[in-house]
Amino acid sequence: MSGEYGAKEKPGEWPALRTMFPATPRNAPVVEDGQWVMPARDYASTRFSGLGEINRGNVKGLRLAWTFSDGNFYGHEGAPLVVGSTLYWVSPFPNELFALDLTKPGAPVKWHYKPPVQTAAQGVACCDKVNRGAAYADGRIFFNTLDNQVVAVDAATGAEAWRVRIGDINRGETMTMAPLVVKGKVLVGNSGGEMGVRGWLTALDAATGRTAWRAYSTGPDADVLIGPNFKPHYAQDRGKDLGVTSWPPGAWETGGGTVWGWISYDPELDLIFYGTGNPGPWNPEQRPGDNKWTAGIFARDPDTGEARWFYQWSPHDVHDYDGVNENVLLDLPIGGRTRKVIVRAERNGYMYVLDRATGQVLSADPFVHITSSKGVDLKTGAYQPNPTATPRLGTVVRGICPSAPGAKDWQPMSFSPRTGLLYVPHNNLCMDYEALEANYIAGTPYVGANVTMYAGPGGHRGEFTAWDPVRRRAAWKIRERFPVWSGALATAGDVVFYGTMDRWFRAVDATTGKILWQFRTGSGIIGQPVTFRGPDGKQYVAIFDGVGGWPGAIVSGDLSPEDKSAAGGFVGAMSDLPEYTEKGGTLYVFALP
Amino acid sequence: MCSRFPEALTPRGTSGGEGPLRRLLLLLLLPLLAACAETQAKPSRELRVCADPNNLPFSNEKGEGFENRLAELVARDMGARVKYTWWAQRRGFIRNTLRAGECDLVMGVPSGFELALPTRPYYRSTYVFVYRRDAGFEVRSFDDPVLKRVKIGVHLVGDDYSNTPPAHALGTRGIIRNVRGYTLYGDYSKPNPPADILTALARKEIDVAVVWGPLAGYFAPRAGVPLEVVPVSPQIDLPFLPFVFDISMGVRREDVKLKEEVEAILARRRAEVEAILDEYGVPRAGRRAKP
Numbered sequence: 001m002s003g004e005y006g007a008k009e010k011p012g013e014w015p016a017l018r019t020m021f022p023a024t025p026r027n028a029p030v031v032e033d034g035q036w037v038m039p040a041r042d043y044a045s046t047r048f049s050g051l052g053e054i055n056r057g058n059v060k061g062l063r064l065a066w067t068f069s070d071g072n073f074y075g076h077e078g079a080p081l082v083v084g085s086t087l088y089w090v091s092p093f094p095n096e097l098f099a100l101d102l103t104k105p106g107a108p109v110k111w112h113y114k115p116p117v118q119t120a121a122q123g124v125a126c127c128d129k130v131n132r133g134a135a136y137a138d139g140r141i142f143f144n145t146l147d148n149q150v151v152a153v154d155a156a157t158g159a160e161a162w163r164v165r166i167g168d169i170n171r172g173e174t175m176t177m178a179p180l181v182v183k184g185k186v187l188v189g190n191s192g193g194e195m196g197v198r199g200w201l202t203a204l205d206a207a208t209g210r211t212a213w214r215a216y217s218t219g220p221d222a223d224v225l226i227g228p229n230f231k232p233h234y235a236q237d238r239g240k241d242l243g244v245t246s247w248p249p250g251a252w253e254t255g256g257g258t259v260w261g262w263i264s265y266d267p268e269l270d271l272i273f274y275g276t277g278n279p280g281p282w283n284p285e286q287r288p289g290d291n292k293w294t295a296g297i298f299a300r301d302p303d304t305g306e307a308r309w310f311y312q313w314s315p316h317d318v319h320d321y322d323g324v325n326e327n328v329l330l331d332l333p334i335g336g337r338t339r340k341v342i343v344r345a346e347r348n349g350y351m352y353v354l355d356r357a358t359g360q361v362l363s364a365d366p367f368v369h370i371t372s373s374k375g376v377d378l379k380t381g382a383y384q385p386n387p388t389a390t391p392r393l394g395t396v397v398r399g400i401c402p403s404a405p406g407a408k409d410w411q412p413m414s415f416s417p418r419t420g421l422l423y424v425p426h427n428n429l430c431m432d433y434e435a436l437e438a439n440y441i442a443g444t445p446y447v448g449a450n451v452t453m454y455a456g457p458g459g460h461r462g463e464f465t466a467w468d469p470v471r472r473r474a475a476w477k478i479r480e481r482f483p484v485w486s487g488a489l490a491t492a493g494d495v496v497f498y499g500t501m502d503r504w505f506r507a508v509d510a511t512t513g514k515i516l517w518q519f520r521t522g523s524g525i526i527g528q529p530v531t532f533r534g535p536d537g538k539q540y541v542a543i544f545d546g547v548g549g550w551p552g553a554i555v556s557g558d559l560s561p562e563d564k565s566a567a568g569g570f571v572g573a574m575s576d577l578p579e580y581t582e583k584g585g586t587l588y589v590f591a592l593p
Numbered sequence: 594m595c596s597r598f599p600e601a602l603t604p605r606g607t608s609g610g611e612g613p614l615r616r617l618l619l620l621l622l623l624p625l626l627a628a629c630a631e632t633q634a635k636p637s638r639e640l641r642v643c644a645d646p647n648n649l650p651f652s653n654e655k656g657e658g659f660e661n662r663l664a665e666l667v668a669r670d671m672g673a674r675v676k677y678t679w680w681a682q683r684r685g686f687i688r689n690t691l692r693a694g695e696c697d698l699v700m701g702v703p704s705g706f707e708l709a710l711p712t713r714p715y716y717r718s719t720y721v722f723v724y725r726r727d728a729g730f731e732v733r734s735f736d737d738p739v740l741k742r743v744k745i746g747v748h749l750v751g752d753d754y755s756n757t758p759p760a761h762a763l764g765t766r767g768i769i770r771n772v773r774g775y776t777l778y779g780d781y782s783k784p785n786p787p788a789d790i791l792t793a794l795a796r797k798e799i800d801v802a803v804v805w806g807p808l809a810g811y812f813a814p815r816a817g818v819p820l821e822v823v824p825v826s827p828q829i830d831l832p833f834l835p836f837v838f839d840i841s842m843g844v845r846r847e848d849v850k851l852k853e854e855v856e857a858i859l860a861r862r863r864a865e866v867e868a869i870l871d872e873y874g875v876p877r878a879g880r881r882a883k884p
Contacts, residue, residue, distance in 0.1 A: 124681045124781050170781040194751045196776035248769045254749065254776055281749045282774060283756045285764040318754075391754045393761050394832040433754065438703035438838065441750055442682050442777040442787050443651040444805045445703045445838040447761075449754040559688065566688070 005460065005481045005502075032492070034533025039079035039133035039178045039487075040412065041530070043265040044329035047414035048490045049531045053539035055493030058592060059507045059517045065540060065591045066106045070098060073583040074129040075548020075556050077410070079178070079487065079528035080587065083136045083155060085535040086110060087542070089587065093117070093129035095145040097153055103535045107589070111158030118147040124169055130549055132410070133178035133528065135186075137206060142186050144175035150188050150204055162209035172197045180263040182272060182302040185212055189259025189274070193322070196281040199258035199294070201274060203305060213305035217257025217276040217293050219243045224293060225305045232309045233359040234381040236290065246289040255287075256280035257294035261324025261410050266340070269357055271299045271308060273342060275323040279316070283393065290315040295323040297344070299359060309359035313346050314383055318390050319372055320404040320568070321347040326412045327356075328422065332470055334362060343469045345413055345424050347406025348383070350376055353469055365472045367465060368407040368428060369457045372400055391433040391449065403431035403453045404568055405550055409485070412528065416490035419510045421475055422467045423496045425484035428456040429573055437565065451569030461573060464488070464498055466513055476513035482577065483551050487528030489541070497541060499525025501552060502580040505543050505588065521545040523584020524577070526552060538591050546585040547577070556583055638673035640664065641697045643690035646679035649785045650811030650873045651701060654679060659807070659873040660700035663715075666865055667698075667842075670858045681781060684751070691845055698855065702843035709843030712856045716870055717878040718806035719824045720759055720836040723794060726819035732801055734826045735762045742771065743800035746790045749774040758836050759803035765830070773799055788812045794820065810874030824876060837878045 032050030041047045054062065070076075074092035081088040087100040087107060097113040134143035140152045140161055148167030153160055166188070167173035172195025180187045185203040193199065199217035204210065216223040221230075224243050232238055239245070244252055258277040265272050276298065279291035296312035313323045327342045334341070334353070341362065344352040349370040353362045364376035374384040389400045408426035415422050431453045439448030455461045462480035467473070482501035489497040494510040501524035507517040524547030531541045548556030553567040554574045564572030642664045644652035652658035654677075656665075661675075668675045678695040680686055687708040690696055704714045722732040730739045745768070747759045763772050775793065779786025787808055794802045795816040802809070803825065813820040828837045842859070844851045859866060870877070 124683070124778075168780070168782075170783075172776070172778050195778055196749055196751075196774075248772065250773050254774060281751050281756070281776060283754055283761060283764060286756070286760055286769055286772065286774075288769060393754070393765075393834065435755065435833070437707060438705040439750075439755070440682075440701065440703050440706060441684065441686075442645070443648055443701060443807065444748060444750075444757060444777055444787065445840070446750055446755060446757045447834060451754075557688070558693070560692065 005479055035084070036080070036082045036530040036532050037136040038081070038180065039135070039528055040262060040264070040326065043182075043267065045262060045264045045326045045412070046328060047412060047488060048416055050492045051531055051533060051539045052492035054491065054495060054531075054541065054592060056495050056509050056516055059493065059495050061592055062507065062517050062519075062541070062590045063593050064519070065589045067589070068100060068107065068587040070096070070585050070587070072585045073546070073556060075552050076527045076544040076546030076585055077130040077132050077549055078544065079133040079530055080542050080544065081134055081136050081141070082530065082532035086155070088134055088136070088141050088155070089544070090131050090134045090143045091585070092131050092546075092548070093146040094119075095131055095143065097134065097141060097143065097158070099158060113153050113158045113160065115145050115149060115151050115163065117145055117149075118169060130176050132176060135179045135181050137181035140206070142179045142181060142206070144177065144179060144188055146174050146176065148173055148175050148190070150179065150186060150209065152186070152206070152209060164204065164209040166202055166204070166211065177260045177262070180265065180272070181206055182265045185302060187263050187272065187302070191258050191260035193256035193258040193277040193280045196254035197256065197258055198253060199256055199277055201259045201305075203302070215298070215300065215305045215307065216243070217259065218247070218252035218255040224307060225300070226307045230307045230309070233311065236315075236380075236382070237292070237310050237312065242290070242292045246292040247287060248289070251282060251287050254281060255291060255294060259324065261322070262326035262412060264327040264329050264342070265302065266329050266356060269340070270301065271356070272302045273297060273299050273327045273329070273356065275325060275327070277322040277324055278320050284316065284318040284390070285392065288316070291317070295321055297323060297327065297354075297359070299356070311354065311359045311361065311381060312383070313352070314348050318385070319348075319400065321406050323347065325408060325410060328413065328415050329356060330415060330469070334470065343415070343422060345408045345422070345426065345467075347402070347408060348373060349402050349407040351467055351469070351472070363472055367424065367467060367474065368426065368463070369401045369430070370407075371430070372402065393435045393447065396432070396434045398432045399430055400433060401430035401456055402427065403429040404451065405429065405483070405570065409550070411485050411526070412487040414488040414490040414496065416494070416496070416510050418492065418494060420468060420470065421510065422469060423488040423490055423498070423510075424465045424467055425486055425488050425498050426463055426465060427483040428458065428461055428463050429453050429483065430456045431569055450565045452564050453569045453573035455573065462500070464508075478508065478513055482524075482574065485526040485549055485551055489529040489531060491531055497529040497543070499527065499529065499543055499545070501526065501547055501577060503545070505529070519588070519590070521584070521588060522586055523547050524552060524555070524581035540589050540591050542587060542589045544585070544587050547581045547583065552577065554578060555581060636672050636674045638671060639676045640668040640671060640673040641676050641678065641695070643678045643680055643686075643696035643699050645682040647781065647785060648682060648787065650807055650875075653785070659869050659875065662869045663700055663866065664698070666862055666869070667855060667858050670862060671854070683778060687843070691843065697844060697848065697851055699843045701840050704839035704841045706841070706843060710846045710848060710852050711841035711843050712852055712859065714839035714841050715859050715866055716875060717837060717839045718876055719828065719878040720803060721806050721809045721876055722823045722825055723791065723802045723804060723809045723813055724800060724821050725794065725797075726821050728800060733823060735766060735830070740768055740801065744798070745772045746775055746793055746799035746802045747772060748777045748787065748790060748804060750777055757805075758830075758834050759825070761834055762830050762836070791816055806876035807873065810876045814874060822876060824878065828878070
């Protein structure tokens, strides 16, 4: 145990949950096949497993079954997949795919696929070398490489089925997200908003790798795939070519809105949902307007890419609030009837509940301390930015909460239909902004911003929050020393798993938040826990360690703790991380004895 | 004189071309070189420099930039030879090169730079207005009314609130709709991506480019159309937005000895440094460049 960290908030501060939900598994998969075929577990992105062998009564007996190192020291943000009796893992750059044979003791490597990657463009790709996972469909494993290739590999043999390059590292594009495969199409998006990249989501034919459609996040309607069936709920999102007119002339061409987060799919409505990154690369005063369609969410037809609705979380974003987080699709009792909703823990600090057929905001409640905005108008859907918390060159702005990585970044939450709670790994960070530093890029000096991040109210930098989306409040919270940058996993055993950057892999009671079991890993955890049923019929829980990513760059990128403004100011908030963890890259698989 | 031969063979640094003729020459000269080596030892010291392989007029892999020339100058004075580590000059350049111990010297950093230990400045340049000489207007200041009606190009750095100073200067004056941004990174598979903006000016896609002086001083005379290069004014926008920067060489923060050695060389070789900067047309603050 680590002092005050990992401890539940004082009783009374957050009321203990008396769930309104009957214990019926609403939204739960009908059949639990014990596999884990996509990082989010299911199209609804619940990250909930129906396996219950490991439960709150016996989880304290969880033991290490076997381990595996991928020999890679970059940040491990990915999720392993389990299909049949094989576990698959795609490493951080250079993005090697491993297949481990679960039928044999210790799960030896069955095959190992290495994609040819560009190392020549050294220094051209910007900062992140993470990969957030692969996806399985129709006998193939699909994943992205940092240098913009999408790869399909035969899941049985490791033979490459196809490999296509759909972006250009020389233009600042990279790919880090996990694909989603829907109706024979592999959906993938790009990263690199800070490099002047124009964001897109692309659908590739799963059989051939040919591009079926590409939807840009900025520009004319024809490029954004906005047509007659586009019916956004709010007036501010209606009109011709808003992806052009909500920018100064031409600024949309480098406007960002990259698609590096998560995609969900509702087979009933036949819609995919995904978020777009922040606008860039102009300083905000040079890009007046809403900067559509950045920092928002699209609903699209998966066959054609045609947009159905859009909602903008942070119009004219000035805080780097990418809008790419996961969209959890739930059917919730709201206002006396069951609504088909998206629950979304957004970077700007609000927990949104949206009607997923229309894009209407049903509620938006702060789940962290917020100073950067004053709320969301539920009539108009309008986000209310706080003008005094707007960074502007020549000014010093202190106490901007949440900070640039937001209340919650990409790290995915989980939902348990048994408790009705969302389990949200997130940050508790604020920042100061100061424009003073002389900086230098490509032979050109400029005045750089000095952004310093630090712990928000309470002095802890991370939280693990159980959120009740119906009662619109937290059921309980666990404070953590560092931002909780790992994913969450909820199971039918009423146990929730997550990892911390100071090397704890924890199992907590889904109802009370009590820590039931924990294991000290070799390196900090920013990966996504999964669970599966092995060929021996037992339930296993798996997690990769390997600290890194944006908050862990101080360790994985060997940044100096003196450079408080390095990694966009994140180093300032993480200068003690090297005292807690070194680099890593090991898979830990646990089971009951 | 023996020591001149290797330089004559590869006059542009460590990775000159490898044509058949050159290989033949090398073969013919090898015995001669070997003989020379016996009488005059090759410099045993290495000056390890990190530089962008594709960013004229500063540096490139062929050694054609003024920073390549300055590296040769400093090395020669030290009795060393230059060994380059190439890395695109972007975010993380200093971290991945100088601070990672891949090299000991970078040729250009702002003198107020915090990530490295800067030498005393060896030049001061300024952002400049560049426009076609036949444009029918003149630009001297960010406050010139003409800037409200012509198409202006500026460089973009990134989205963390900061950009090149001209982008901010225009924004605070409400000059937004007629401004076009060119990312400094450009397309790195093409030569010298930051120079795109001057190509756009020559092609009349924009009417004025506001760029860092050395880029304009080098590329304006090569643009194919007569261009005017004029230092911006004011030199500082209040409260704090300078357009003029002192440029130093940079070493690791703890490398005080090397810093002092380089400073002494820069002082001793002042005239040669100035001559190289002149040759590349680097506008120095307070002086008007000759296009």
